[in-house]
Amino acid sequence: MDRLVIPIAAVGGGAHVQATIPFADVLPRDAEPLPLEHVTVEGHLTPAADDFLFSGKLYGEFVHPCDRCLKPMRHPFSVEVFWTFEEGPALTELERMMRDDENLGGIWTFQGVELDLRLPVYDECVLAAPTKFVCSETCAGLCPECGQPLNEHERPCPGAAQEEPIANNAFSGLAEMFPDLAPRKHEE
Numbered sequence: 001m002d003r004l005v006i007p008i009a010a011v012g013g014g015a016h017v018q019a020t021i022p023f024a025d026v027l028p029r030d031a032e033p034l035p036l037e038h039v040t041v042e043g044h045l046t047p048a049a050d051d052f053l054f055s056g057k058l059y060g061e062f063v064h065p066c067d068r069c070l071k072p073m074r075h076p077f078s079v080e081v082f083w084t085f086e087e088g089p090a091l092t093e094l095e096r097m098m099r100d101d102e103n104l105g106g107i108w109t110f111q112g113v114e115l116d117l118r119l120p121v122y123d124e125c126v127l128a129a130p131t132k133f134v135c136s137e138t139c140a141g142l143c144p145e146c147g148q149p150l151n152e153h154e155r156p157c158p159g160a161a162q163e164e165p166i167a168n169n170a171f172s173g174l175a176e177m178f179p180d181l182a183p184r185k186h187e188e
Protein backbone atom coordinates (compact mmCIF):
# COMPACT_ATOMS: atom_id res chain seq x y z
CA MET A 1 0.00 0.00 0.00
CA ASP A 2 1.37 3.37 -0.94
CA ARG A 3 -0.40 5.67 1.45
CA LEU A 4 -0.72 6.05 5.19
CA VAL A 5 -4.49 6.02 5.67
CA ILE A 6 -5.33 2.39 5.27
CA PRO A 7 -8.83 0.94 4.95
CA ILE A 8 -9.23 -1.82 7.52
CA ALA A 9 -11.00 -3.89 4.90
CA ALA A 10 -7.77 -3.89 2.89
CA VAL A 11 -5.62 -5.25 5.73
CA GLY A 12 -7.12 -8.75 5.54
CA GLY A 13 -4.76 -11.24 7.14
CA GLY A 14 -1.91 -8.74 6.94
CA ALA A 15 -0.72 -6.07 4.55
CA HIS A 16 2.58 -4.65 3.47
CA VAL A 17 2.97 -0.90 3.67
CA GLN A 18 5.54 0.93 1.59
CA ALA A 19 5.11 4.66 1.13
CA THR A 20 7.35 7.65 0.52
CA ILE A 21 5.35 10.73 1.21
CA PRO A 22 5.95 14.48 1.59
CA PHE A 23 6.46 15.28 5.27
CA ALA A 24 3.80 18.01 4.87
CA ASP A 25 1.26 15.20 4.47
CA VAL A 26 1.83 13.92 8.01
CA LEU A 27 2.23 17.33 9.65
CA PRO A 28 -0.75 17.95 11.96
CA ARG A 29 -2.41 21.33 11.75
CA ASP A 30 -0.66 23.92 13.98
CA ALA A 31 2.31 21.59 14.54
CA GLU A 32 5.90 22.77 14.12
CA PRO A 33 7.29 21.83 10.72
CA LEU A 34 10.58 19.92 10.60
CA PRO A 35 13.35 20.37 8.02
CA LEU A 36 12.34 17.14 6.34
CA GLU A 37 10.99 16.86 2.82
CA HIS A 38 9.99 13.23 2.58
CA VAL A 39 9.64 10.29 4.89
CA THR A 40 9.55 6.65 3.85
CA VAL A 41 7.50 4.12 5.79
CA GLU A 42 8.04 0.40 5.29
CA GLY A 43 6.49 -2.36 7.29
CA HIS A 44 3.78 -4.83 7.90
CA LEU A 45 0.29 -4.42 9.35
CA THR A 46 -1.15 -7.48 11.07
CA PRO A 47 -4.52 -7.96 12.74
CA ALA A 48 -4.30 -9.23 16.36
CA ALA A 49 -7.64 -9.87 18.10
CA ASP A 50 -9.33 -6.45 18.09
CA ASP A 51 -6.10 -4.57 17.50
CA PHE A 52 -3.73 -4.06 14.61
CA LEU A 53 0.03 -4.23 14.92
CA PHE A 54 2.44 -2.38 12.72
CA SER A 55 6.11 -3.25 12.69
CA GLY A 56 8.59 -1.71 10.35
CA LYS A 57 10.85 1.23 9.91
CA LEU A 58 10.83 4.87 8.94
CA TYR A 59 13.64 6.71 7.27
CA GLY A 60 14.43 10.02 5.69
CA GLU A 61 16.90 12.86 5.72
CA PHE A 62 16.77 16.16 7.55
CA VAL A 63 18.30 19.04 5.58
CA HIS A 64 19.20 22.11 7.59
CA PRO A 65 21.95 24.75 7.77
CA CYS A 66 24.70 23.90 10.25
CA ASP A 67 23.98 25.79 13.48
CA ARG A 68 27.60 26.94 13.61
CA CYS A 69 28.79 27.62 10.04
CA LEU A 70 25.42 27.82 8.25
CA LYS A 71 26.43 25.43 5.48
CA PRO A 72 23.54 23.18 4.42
CA MET A 73 23.93 19.73 5.95
CA ARG A 74 22.11 16.43 5.73
CA HIS A 75 21.21 14.28 8.68
CA PRO A 76 19.83 10.90 7.60
CA PHE A 77 17.80 8.90 10.08
CA SER A 78 16.26 5.46 10.23
CA VAL A 79 14.18 4.15 13.12
CA GLU A 80 12.55 0.81 13.85
CA VAL A 81 8.96 1.22 14.96
CA PHE A 82 6.41 -1.02 16.57
CA TRP A 83 2.90 0.30 17.05
CA THR A 84 -0.32 -1.13 18.39
CA PHE A 85 -3.57 0.34 17.09
CA GLU A 86 -6.58 -0.21 19.29
CA GLU A 87 -10.13 0.91 18.65
CA GLY A 88 -11.25 3.97 20.60
CA PRO A 89 -10.96 7.73 20.93
CA ALA A 90 -7.62 9.40 20.39
CA LEU A 91 -5.30 9.24 23.43
CA THR A 92 -3.72 12.33 24.89
CA GLU A 93 0.06 12.58 24.79
CA LEU A 94 0.16 11.77 28.52
CA GLU A 95 -2.08 8.72 28.17
CA ARG A 96 0.11 7.44 25.38
CA MET A 97 3.27 7.96 27.41
CA MET A 98 1.79 6.09 30.37
CA ARG A 99 0.85 3.20 28.14
CA ASP A 100 3.96 2.93 25.99
CA ASP A 101 5.13 -0.55 26.60
CA GLU A 102 8.11 -2.64 25.63
CA ASN A 103 5.90 -5.39 24.26
CA LEU A 104 3.15 -3.31 22.70
CA GLY A 105 5.33 -0.46 21.43
CA GLY A 106 3.63 2.87 20.93
CA ILE A 107 -0.12 2.76 21.48
CA TRP A 108 -2.33 4.50 18.92
CA THR A 109 -6.02 4.37 18.29
CA PHE A 110 -8.39 4.11 15.37
CA GLN A 111 -12.05 4.82 14.92
CA GLY A 112 -14.23 3.81 12.01
CA VAL A 113 -12.97 1.90 9.04
CA GLU A 114 -9.45 3.23 8.55
CA LEU A 115 -6.06 3.04 10.23
CA ASP A 116 -4.28 6.36 10.10
CA LEU A 117 -0.50 6.04 10.30
CA ARG A 118 0.16 9.73 9.78
CA LEU A 119 0.24 10.84 13.42
CA PRO A 120 2.55 8.05 14.59
CA VAL A 121 4.83 8.77 11.64
CA TYR A 122 4.91 12.46 12.52
CA ASP A 123 5.61 11.61 16.16
CA GLU A 124 8.57 9.38 15.27
CA CYS A 125 10.03 12.04 12.97
CA VAL A 126 9.89 14.58 15.81
CA LEU A 127 11.74 12.12 18.06
CA ALA A 128 14.32 11.45 15.33
CA ALA A 129 15.06 15.13 14.68
CA PRO A 130 18.39 16.24 16.15
CA THR A 131 18.18 19.06 18.69
CA LYS A 132 21.27 20.65 17.12
CA PHE A 133 22.44 20.53 13.54
CA VAL A 134 26.24 20.52 13.44
CA CYS A 135 28.03 19.62 10.18
CA SER A 136 30.94 18.10 12.12
CA GLU A 137 32.03 17.97 15.74
CA THR A 138 35.09 20.00 14.77
CA CYS A 139 33.11 22.72 13.01
CA ALA A 140 34.35 25.97 14.55
CA GLY A 141 31.62 28.16 13.10
CA LEU A 142 32.10 31.36 11.16
CA CYS A 143 35.17 33.59 11.23
CA PRO A 144 34.28 36.85 12.96
CA GLU A 145 36.67 38.68 10.64
CA CYS A 146 35.59 37.56 7.17
CA GLY A 147 32.40 35.56 7.74
CA GLN A 148 33.76 32.40 6.07
CA PRO A 149 33.74 29.04 7.88
CA LEU A 150 36.76 29.01 10.21
CA ASN A 151 37.61 25.42 9.27
CA GLU A 152 38.19 26.47 5.67
CA HIS A 153 41.00 28.98 6.08
CA GLU A 154 44.21 29.39 8.00
CA ARG A 155 44.36 31.21 11.26
CA PRO A 156 44.76 34.01 11.88
CA CYS A 157 42.29 35.06 9.22
CA PRO A 158 44.18 35.94 6.00
CA GLY A 159 41.42 38.41 5.08
CA ALA A 160 42.08 40.50 8.20
CA ALA A 161 45.88 40.09 8.27
CA GLN A 162 46.79 43.71 7.46
CA GLU A 163 44.57 45.33 10.02
CA GLU A 164 45.20 42.96 12.86
CA PRO A 165 48.58 44.24 14.19
CA ILE A 166 47.20 47.75 14.66
CA ALA A 167 44.12 46.49 16.48
CA ASN A 168 46.28 44.18 18.58
CA ASN A 169 48.74 46.91 19.56
CA ALA A 170 46.01 49.31 20.52
CA PHE A 171 44.32 46.65 22.54
CA SER A 172 47.41 45.15 24.16
CA GLY A 173 48.19 48.54 25.70
CA LEU A 174 44.72 48.65 27.19
CA ALA A 175 44.94 45.05 28.31
CA GLU A 176 48.10 45.78 30.31
CA MET A 177 46.41 48.60 32.12
CA PHE A 178 43.17 46.71 32.68
CA PRO A 179 43.94 42.97 32.75
CA ASP A 180 40.35 42.19 33.76
CA LEU A 181 39.19 43.49 30.40
CA ALA A 182 41.33 41.08 28.39
CA PRO A 183 39.14 39.14 25.97
CA ARG A 184 38.19 35.64 27.02
CA LYS A 185 38.74 32.90 24.51
CA HIS A 186 35.45 32.25 22.75
CA GLU A 187 34.21 29.01 24.21
CA GLU A 188 32.53 26.35 22.05
Ligand SMILES: [Zn+2]
Pocket residue numbers: 066067068069070071134135136139140141
Ligand atom coordinates in the same frame (compact mmCIF):
# COMPACT_ATOMS: atom_id res chain seq x y z
ZN1 LIG B 1 29.39 23.66 10.36
Ligand SMILES: [Zn+2]
Pocket residue numbers: 143144145146147148153157158159160
Ligand atom coordinates in the same frame (compact mmCIF):
# COMPACT_ATOMS: atom_id res chain seq x y z
ZN1 LIG C 1 38.35 34.82 8.21
